[in-house]
Amino acid sequence: MSRAVLRTGMWLGFYAAILWAWWMMFSMSREMDLDWIGRPGPMGQAMAAMDPRMDMYMPMAEFGPLFWMWAIMMAAMMLPTLVPTLRSYDxxxxxxxxxxxxxxxxxxxxxxxxVGFAALITGIQLVLLFGGVVDMLGIAKSGWVAGGLMIVVGAFQFSRVKEVCHGVCHAPMTYFLGHWKTGFTGGLRMGLGLGTFCVGCCWGFMVLGFVGGVMSLLWMGLATVFMVLEKLPQIGHRVTRPMGFLLIAGGVLLLAFPLSYGG
Incomplete structure (x- = not known):
């Protein structure tokens, strides 16, 4: 097999994985009778109204099915952001x-x-669910909670941690040159490092799923587009702080009008 054919096949497999993950999220959304913003139709409303402590089988109240959902969501949202990094290694x-x-x-x-982060946020969602903070679909029950999360994530956009982590994600070639290791094992070590910085950079947009609903395809799409833009070398540094201002402003609005949130 020629190198060109191998390279093409690997990239096609990578993009196929992204398409599969998005298709799976779309399919799960349809099965749960959710609209594009993650709000339930008749069947979804019935599920969301259920008490997670009742003695019945509810996948969104169990670690395994919920973790599977989050793991697929991580693939759908984060693999597209890896394209500049993989191109740099290429x-x-x-x-x-x-x-x-x-x-x-x-x-x-x-x-x-x-995937490790998916396991962590799965545990967080279950704690919030059984604590009555979010409903079965991962939607915050209070405008105060939703607004507070938006303000926290918005403020994080201005933090030193965000600046350092975004700097690595924004310039993966610099990271490769400073941590270069050869072979699969070397690539694995560098991937672990890059993934850690990426979590440090983007965790807030995952947490915002509790504002719009973790099954909201609209939220997933908008967050993915923004995280890709953040990693583009031409404009990445120009969008981080404006997004922080927008999130803080949105959070303030939700705190000012908490009763209007969530219907």
Whole structure:
């Protein structure tokens, strides 16, 4: 198999994984009778109204099914943001001693970190669910909670942690040059590091799922587009703080009119 064919096949497989993850999220949304903003239709309203402590089988109140949902969601939302990073490594295959195995290692390491984050946020959602903070669909029950989350995530956009983590995500080539390791194992180690910085940069947009509903395809799409823009070298640094202002303003509005949130 020629190198060009191998490269093309790997990229096609990568994009196919993204399409599969989005299709799975769309299918789950339809099965749960949800609209594009994650609000329930007749069947979804019945599920959302159920008490999660009742003695019946409810997948969204169990760790396994909920973790599976979050893991697929991480793939749908975060794999597109990895394209600039994988392209940077692709360049090093030609100009340095990078390999296709190393490329797969970077992808694997990145995925491992985000799957770990999926497990963490699954636990958080279950705590919030059984604590009465969110409903069965992961939608905050109070405008105060939703507004507070938006303000916290918006303020984080101005923090030093955000600046450092975004700097790494925004310039993956610099990270590769400073942490270069060869082969699959080397790529895996670099992928784990890049994934950790990526979580540090983007965790807030995952938490915002509790504002719009974690099954909201609209929220997923908008968050994915913004996180991709943040990582583009031409405009990445220009969108971070404006988004912070928008989130804080939106949070203030929800705090000012809490009764209007969530219907």
């Amino acid at each position: 360049d090093l295959i030609h100009s340095a001693n990078g390999t296709r195995a190393g490329w797969l290692g970077v992808l694997t390491g990145f995925g491992v970190v985000w």
